[in-house]
Amino acid sequence: MNIGDVAERTGLPAKTIRYYEDIGLVTPQRGSNGYRVFRDTDAHKLTFLGRARQLGFSIDECRDLLALWEDRNRASADVRAIAKGHLDDIESKIKGLVAMRDTLAELVRDCAGDHRPDCPILKGLEGP
């Protein structure tokens, strides 16, 4: 498989796949013409990476998950620890965003949004 084929199969842009090779996440072989040659295992790895990235795992977390995925003697506790850590990150991000949204929604709600200059949003940004 060339990079275009694997890009289509995995849904990842070719650029991303090259980047993943750069940082050592996949190691495709090379054909005599210099083209990357991907085997099925490479495609599977990339699918795995794509899904992990979709779930918001960082590249470093993906690297660790990938290592565990390929380790038949792994302990599921190690996988779970990474996922749980990331889950906590997401939760706190959500909390931050919800707080932002609530504050902002209140300001937007109170703003007339007409031709007049008087604006509670700007007032809210001035100070507490």
Next chain:
Amino acid sequence: MNIGDVAERTGLPAKTIRYYEDIGLVTPQRGSNGYRVFRDTDAHKLTFLGRARQLGFSIDECRDLLALWEDRNRASADVRAIAKGHLDDIESKIKGLVAMRDTLAELVRDCAGDHRPDCPILKGLEGP
């Protein structure tokens, strides 16, 4: 006021304040020794910027908000449009994160997290 004073008053790191000057958000004067000299209006601007950034507005949005803030003839509709656009962004970010969290929480819930290699999280990342 020197940069340290205004940093303390606004809660922004000095580095950030210098950066804001670099990109033209504030234009403090300079003393004979080359030090930045901040007036009260500068400090107020920076407080405004800090709060806008806390609410997740981008630097470009902050620039626009600042211009409106300083324009006595502004229409509150313009402010509201920016805020509403940003609010929508936040909402969709929250939605994305909540979807991530739900998927991930399910995987974490189903994972035993013990010494055995069997792991629903890795299985979930393999494919649908």
Next chain:
DNA sequence: ATTGACCTTCCCGTGACTGGAACCCTTATG
């Protein structure tokens, strides 16, 4: 032989800072 679709490497840019190096200014102290 030439097109057009692939592929390659390389370098720069993103957003909003942060860290660090190397150096200057001010004030307090021995």
Next chain:
DNA sequence: CATAAGGGTTCCAGTCACGGGAAGGTCAAT
């Protein structure tokens, strides 16, 4: 008066995970 601490200054590089685009090599079909 020398010095040390604690400000300040500029500039450069790095972050994260790619994306855009240039310059050029390769392949299949016409």
